Amino acid sequence: MSTKVYDCISRIGDTIEENKDFLTDLDREIGDADHGVNMARGFHAVVEKIPKDDGNIGAVLKKTGMTLLSTVGGASGPLYGTAYMEAGKVMAGKTEMTAEDFSAILKAAIAGIQKRGKAVRGEKTMLDALIPASEIFDEKIAGGSDIVTALNAACEEAEKGIEYTKTIRATKGRASYLGDRSIGHQDPGATSATLTLETIRDFLKEE
Amino acid sequence: MVGIVIVSHSPKIAEGIRDLALEMAQGYEGLYCAAGLEDGTIGTDAVRIMEAIQDADAGDGVVVLADLGSGIMSAEMAIDMLDGSVKVQIADAPIVEGAILAAVEASAGGTFEHVLEETEKTRGLSKL
Numbered sequence: 001m002s003t004k005v006y007d008c009i010s011r012i013g014d015t016i017e018e019n020k021d022f023l024t025d026l027d028r029e030i031g032d033a034d035h036g037v038n039m040a041r042g043f044h045a046v047v048e049k050i051p052k053d054d055g056n057i058g059a060v061l062k063k064t065g066m067t068l069l070s071t072v073g074g075a076s077g078p079l080y081g082t083a084y085m086e087a088g089k090v091m092a093g094k095t096e097m098t099a100e101d102f103s104a105i106l107k108a109a110i111a112g113i114q115k116r117g118k119a120v121r122g123e124k125t126m127l128d129a130l131i132p133a134s135e136i137f138d139e140k141i142a143g144g145s146d147i148v149t150a151l152n153a154a155c156e157e158a159e160k161g162i163e164y165t166k167t168i169r170a171t172k173g174r175a176s177y178l179g180d181r182s183i184g185h186q187d188p189g190a191t192s193a194t195l196t197l198e199t200i201r202d203f204l205k206e207e
Numbered sequence: 208m209v210g211i212v213i214v215s216h217s218p219k220i221a222e223g224i225r226d227l228a229l230e231m232a233q234g235y236e237g238l239y240c241a242a243g244l245e246d247g248t249i250g251t252d253a254v255r256i257m258e259a260i261q262d263a264d265a266g267d268g269v270v271v272l273a274d275l276g277s278g279i280m281s282a283e284m285a286i287d288m289l290d291g292s293v294k295v296q297i298a299d300a301p302i303v304e305g306a307i308l309a310a311v312e313a314s315a316g317g318t319f320e321h322v323l324e325e326t327e328k329t330r331g332l333s334k335l
Contacts, residue, residue, distance in 0.1 A: 073250020
């Protein structure tokens with residue numbers, strides 16, 4: 001019998017694997033063609049390394065972050081690694097996750113990514129999906145929505161965020177070397193971040 | 208003695224820089240590489256960088272030279288994880304020239320501040 005947090009992270013790994021070529025192709029357009037491959041390698045290692053039966057959500061998230069740090073290889077390693085480790089701090093010692101916890105997770109992950117990547121919204125990064133998602137999630141929860149409804153809205157905003165990244169020039173990461181030629185392409189990081197949120201939403205919906 | 212860590216996406220780059228730098232600083236034992244992933248794949252690994260910094264530290268601090276992009280980001284993450292337990296800084300310098308200067312100065316017994324300052328002087332060097 002595996003824990004919910006294990007099952008959810010394992011599902012995120014499945015989603016990344018299914019979209020490995022898609023993410024790598026997006027990265028080929030404006031980067032170094034490794035985002036999908038790197039993320040898939042990272043999540044394979046994560047699913048092998050995290051405990052199946054540890055109910056301490058914070059500890060499992062921390063282990064996930066540490067493993068991504070060592071195995072992803074590209075900038076997504078420290079960025080997603082930081083995001084999961086910050087999420088782990090929010091959930092330290094907890095065995096259940098509430099909507100308020102998830103709100104705090106998103107905010108802590110975003111703050112961690114911003115600090116690590118020295119990026120703000122509007123630079124064609126994963127933040128362009130995550131920040132609007134986090135904002136609408138909080139709004140929906142404050143308005144009395146349940147977690148799945150709030151996550152639905154968050155995923156819609158994240159999708160819009162991906163569309164927005166097509167319209168702007170990259171000023172961070174490898175894509176910034178391309179200047180205006182990065183316009184017209186969607187950001188691979190915003191895409192993998194949105195896929196992550198959608199997987200969490202689908203997982204919780206089935207619960 | 209001040210330690211040096213070379214961070215690169217590519218193990219070959221890091222080893223080549225180490226060989227080149229040690230030609231100028233023979234017998235210096237404080238230079239460590241943290242390059243590629245555990246299986247040799249191109250990439251950077253914050254945990255390996257952290258361990259290399261710990262290995263390179265003989266108590267006098269460590270100067271880190273990194274190649275690009277996520278090399279810098281992973282090195283910053285490694286330094287954060289050390290949480291002040293090692294005196295360490297990333298030199299804002301080109302990795303090849305910087306590593307040679309750092310090895311020369313560190314092997315001559317320079318202080319952390321001196322090695323870092325000399326290493327960063329390579330930043331504005333014109334090649335022609």
